[in-house]
Amino acid sequence: MKQFVFSFDEANGSMRELLGGKGANLAEMTGLGMPVPPGFTVSTEACTQYYTDGRRINEDIEKQIFDALAKLENRMGKKLGDEADPLLVSVRSGARASMPVMMDTILNLGLTDKSVEGLAKKTGNPRFAYDSYRRFIQMFSDVVMEQDKSVYERILDEIKEAKGYKSDPELTADDLKEIVKLFKDNYRKNQGAEFPQEPKTQLIEATKAVFRSWDNPRANVYRRMNDIPYDWGTAVNIQCMVFGNKGETSGTGVAFTRNPATGEKGLFGEYLMNAQGEDVVAGIRTPKHISELKDQNEKLYNEFVSITQILEKHYRDMQDMEFTIEEGKLYMLQTRNGKRTAQAALKIAVDLVREGMIDEKKAVCMIDPKQLDTLLHPQFNVKALKEAEFVSCALPASPGAACGKIAFTAEEAVERVANGEKVILVRLETSPEDIEGMNASEGILTARGGMTSHAAVVARGMGVCCVSGCPDLVVDEENKKITLAGKTYGPDDWLSLDGTTGNIYAEKIPTEPAELTGDFGVLMSWADKYRELKVRTNADTPRDAAQAVHFGAEGIGLCRTEHMFFDPPRIPAIREMIVSKTVEERERALDKLLPMQKGDFKEMYIALEGRPMTVRFLDPPLHEFVPHEDWEIIELAKTMGLPFDDLKSTILGLHEANPMMGHRGCRLSVTYPEIAKMQTTAVIEAALEVRAEKGWDIVPEIMIPLVGDVKELRYVKSIVCSTADEIIKKANSDMKYMVGTMIEIPRAAVTADKIATEAEFFSFGTNDLTQMTFGFSRDDAGKFLPEYYNKKIYESDPFAKVDTEGVGALVRLASEKGRATRPNIKLGVCGEHGGDPSSVEFFHSVGLNYVSCSPFRVPLARLAAAQANISNPRG
């Protein structure tokens, strides 16, 4: 028979998967001889079994629980709920990973109408006994029976009011007896049954409640956000009660071995005498700093300090501990690796290495890559922020802090910034034409649009702070004023935005730039030492390229040329190209674009200072570049000198039923090879000129998107090569260049062996590959994915975390096939997954050469790549 229940003294800290973090650590502390109240853990496997059995605890598990209880009773010489001298226990959840949204704790379990009398007699403290009982009823009703807990609070308040009391301690034993009665009445009214007087029933119900809380909606959302698999389950810890509320020699507290905000070494924490854990949280009394405990009871304090030091050394990490003092005796109730800010995490990791506690690899693995982001953006000056008052709050669309005067259009933003002003661009919503203005602004505020609106996506890509979808905001572009939460502001008023919280301030709050040296620099240098995956960036502007290089990018893995076309001065030329009716007309329009594209690439190469750059040729369907409303078409027709009907029919002709799967990517170059020709010319000439000017050995990398068949690539490559070879020859240069492809269509993955005969590199476009492999469009999936999460069909967003089973299998297949044909083929990823730690780990395991991600994800990817290689070395 499988063992589902483990007493603390038969387990240890390595059994985290089976016993959860709390249970394993209680066992470990027990093994270390520390003062831990005895108890046992019901395993995570029991939780899984509970769900398999249709949400019931089967007889086998129940028997093991009761056996463990019997042993505990034997050891303590007390029986659970005994009428004379009752054993009381706490019941607490404990998953492998800490999950604050689950049911946490039930205290004082085992109290009944009879055992409360025994407790009163035994302790000689009826007030304590009845207070414990009323707390138990309250917790049991709330967390086990899921009753509305405010009713209990109200009853308590009514009694106090009736008696004229100001605070709980004034309640007498008799008051509490009456409260217990009222609580039980309410329980009966709510449940249609008496409060359970059988302690074993209480125990099993509480255990089931913990299991059940694993599946509550909050837990499901939390798991998805934190990549915790549903099938892990939670364990339940059942432990003898010790009481911090037995008078002035009792107490309870929490402490950290280092400061969780700054990382500074030294005991950090709080405690309260004569209190149970919930009192510390309730905030009615102000807890004392842990150091004051020394004055209270020096011996106990020293004992505690020594335990915390042993624990930190033992776990080789900063510990977060709970303790209780019962009548002068110290008990440890929990220890775990403490949560900490990003800044603290870096300092602790670096300090632990310096202290010789851990090595560099361990330090690298201690940092959660996702935490790094907060360190990369400007932040408000903490003091100034404390004094500021936010006027509204909207969606935190792109992190960081920003402060500037209000600009109403992109043009205005560009102009005022050129004149030395700092501006916040405020728009109803943004559009592709606003890109330059968004880039110039300190931050962006929009009235409409969610977390995936144009403003949000583009701002995150640029690393510009953005708060979006503010319903309190009315924008009056014409009269250059906005109304925000009822007040009106103009171009000379200051706004401050917090892109991490979504807070909006109608005042000037100074910001401070990100600091990439110090502990950050040290830790990242270790990460670079231990990783195999290179990290490139996705960047389309010199600003982004420079930003990414600053963050450690080793080149550009994806430069999307179309973003350059959206620039207001260029869009007329691209539109002219689109409406061209003949090759000659199209070439004429492309001739206008050529010097602009070439200029772009030169600036990019200069920003990269000799690092490589993969340029992806024009990808989106052409209708993205033209207006669709009649009034816009009328205007455009005027500008272009075309009849409206003509232009309108051209634009209608570009309409597609499924633009995702339409005329885009290399399909454009197959239809209009002159586009590929122009883009090749721009890339090659730019590279030649920058080589000549700077002396860098640039090898241009040209990437053909959306290839599905080798013949398609062969055709476009032949145009690229004939164009490039001619230019290089004419320039008398020996410059090399590479032509490769995106693997973003399932057919490309399946036929990668053939595609590799032409492609010199593959870059997995896992965004599109995910869409095509799952057969759903990202734009539309929002409608049904929530239901998929609810029903646990998907546990994580496949666009955020790569689906290793499906999409990942295709990546692996294509990598193997590509290498079989061309052993030295360069393999990379340029989808958003390149900036997700667990996806980076997968790409490392597949053996890719690099990942490419947005500039602000570069440090994250460097760290994740190092962690992947440390836990699974390529060897």
Next chain:
Amino acid sequence: MKQFVFSFDEANGSMRELLGGKGANLAEMTGLGMPVPPGFTVSTEACTQYYTDGRRINEDIEKQIFDALAKLENRMGKKLGDEADPLLVSVRSGARASMPVMMDTILNLGLTDKSVEGLAKKTGNPRFAYDSYRRFIQMFSDVVMEQDKSVYERILDEIKEAKGYKSDPELTADDLKEIVKLFKDNYRKNQGAEFPQEPKTQLIEATKAVFRSWDNPRANVYRRMNDIPYDWGTAVNIQCMVFGNKGETSGTGVAFTRNPATGEKGLFGEYLMNAQGEDVVAGIRTPKHISELKDQNEKLYNEFVSITQILEKHYRDMQDMEFTIEEGKLYMLQTRNGKRTAQAALKIAVDLVREGMIDEKKAVCMIDPKQLDTLLHPQFNVKALKEAEFVSCALPASPGAACGKIAFTAEEAVERVANGEKVILVRLETSPEDIEGMNASEGILTARGGMTSHAAVVARGMGVCCVSGCPDLVVDEENKKITLAGKTYGPDDWLSLDGTTGNIYAEKIPTEPAELTGDFGVLMSWADKYRELKVRTNADTPRDAAQAVHFGAEGIGLCRTEHMFFDPPRIPAIREMIVSKTVEERERALDKLLPMQKGDFKEMYIALEGRPMTVRFLDPPLHEFVPHEDWEIIELAKTMGLPFDDLKSTILGLHEANPMMGHRGCRLSVTYPEIAKMQTTAVIEAALEVRAEKGWDIVPEIMIPLVGDVKELRYVKSIVCSTADEIIKKANSDMKYMVGTMIEIPRAAVTADKIATEAEFFSFGTNDLTQMTFGFSRDDAGKFLPEYYNKKIYESDPFAKVDTEGVGALVRLASEKGRATRPNIKLGVCGEHGGDPSSVEFFHSVGLNYVSCSPFRVPLARLAAAQANISNPRG
């Protein structure tokens, strides 16, 4: 060195791939000792080499040609273009498969200004010599130099007019000399060079012209239509000229061993004395029936008859032969398996088996499956058709013949047909609401829409004759009249449509039903004997189901339930379901649909007479069921008693950026499980009732579409099973049922091992799988695929012929994975590829259990399945 040139006497008939059909057969006849003018073949590999070398004949191949020519000259004792006694040759193309759209023939090559004199002297016939020369110049200019041939015709006509001649034979030798001069002048004017006087140059240029013609636009289209790979290339046959125009003892003709129209046994053909091949074609003189040759020259006739009999026995198939008589001597110039009508093909195959010439398997393989279609539709009475005159012609959208009175709306059609009338439904264009009316009509005529319009697609699916996109047609629905080619017709006027030619007749032409017995029945029974693949049909109506059973379908592989929803009486209920705001509202609407769906399924089961049926649950995105124009929404809002704004916003909310990849398929059932519940109830109750009524052992097959993850299927299956089990239990029945899935999303193929843990069968939806695997939407691909064909990136339409390399690889992978998990899993295909012979061959090779195709493709699929198993037995 590779051999590129083969003389007829060193090759044989088995070398078809290398020498093309014509060359291999000339060699074979030579080997059989038949009178074939000597010559040699330049191989198909030389053609491929020509293209590899950038469209030039390299020195190696040129040398081999000249060596072969030298041997031929030696043997004939004449030299090409000799001034005294010139050897003349013909140059003819000959690919593996006959391709009438390539360059065909150049005769009399080797004539020059000087050798023509030699020929005149040697033959004593200057008229013959100069006539041969002018013909050669004319052909060379036309087919080798691609000059406008009408100029030469004009010169000829001008001379005849000037001389007052009525026909060519009146031209004298001197006239022809003058014509030669004028032809050469024109050649010079056109080419900027003299007509080539070097015979070897003529030969090489003619050979290059044949190679070049392999790549002309017509050839490319023809190859795509006939699945002929581009890389096969064509061979070139160079053969000594024999002349049928050397006087009254010379002649030329063509003959078949059996009648190519009816298949009747007996020599069938025509000949002309004193003529070259082109004269027979030109139609200036009327050729004689081949039997008259006996009177002309009995010995020669007997020799010819004996040769034709030997050839038919030798090739075991009906032969199509060309011959020439030169001064009383018979020469065979070609033999090949003759082209024939579908009817003839069946008769010949069955007769050959009866005659003991071939076995049944060979007979089955002799029929081109694509030919069968013409036999399955009603046809006009041939005599009546001959007397009829068509008034207009449009697109032949769905084959067959139809005759009826004009109906203007679908409702009218249904009503009049119920009253015993036959009608042709005439519409501006059709929409989903017209389906019932289309189904009731004999034929459909539309003013708008192409070959892939709604009318065309639906009509083909139903097997109803349809002519679409008629620009001559004006429909005045309100006043119940149409104008067709200027004349007006009303509800009592007859129309006849020929869906195979697109002809429209404004009169009554009687039709005759398809005949499926006789030779057709015999041959199909053989096909059924030798196939392993089962053949099911895609059918959504009892009429289609019955039709398919009549054509030999062994069940329904795909019953699309949504087509039932488009029916006018049901659409209000489905719309009500769509706009429902709560589960209760939705269930109420579904309750209305339930009896209708159940009724549908009962009728389907009855039509199938106990054969199995796979029912696919609701698949399309819901916006397909609602109107989108404001005026329609206003109307609908009135009917539904909803505020317009409400309804409009619900409808706008259904909009999707990429509907192909949106909220459809099983995603609907995940969001609205009550839909799956209703559909399950309908299927299971229908099956139970028909079992009870008829005593058939029906096992319902429920198919969940668009599955991408096993958990998705598991969720929907759990709803299906709990619903079905309850109904079956309540009915006290032991009926079994199956739940399976479509494999139409790449991820489903990649994870098929997991999906097979839940799916009891897979049906490959190769339409969607092709779209997702290639990453292009069928609706949009039309814009760029033509350019892909032009540039030979794709050689065939992947929606018509399955892409074995990409999509096929996924089908194979999923089959293997599915069988690994569940060895007895049933595997089928229900995309349109199930009705394409080469795709059927592929599915056979993968080891699927069945294909499912539209009713009118069922015989084709049965035959193709047999051919696949005969050439590649499963063993």
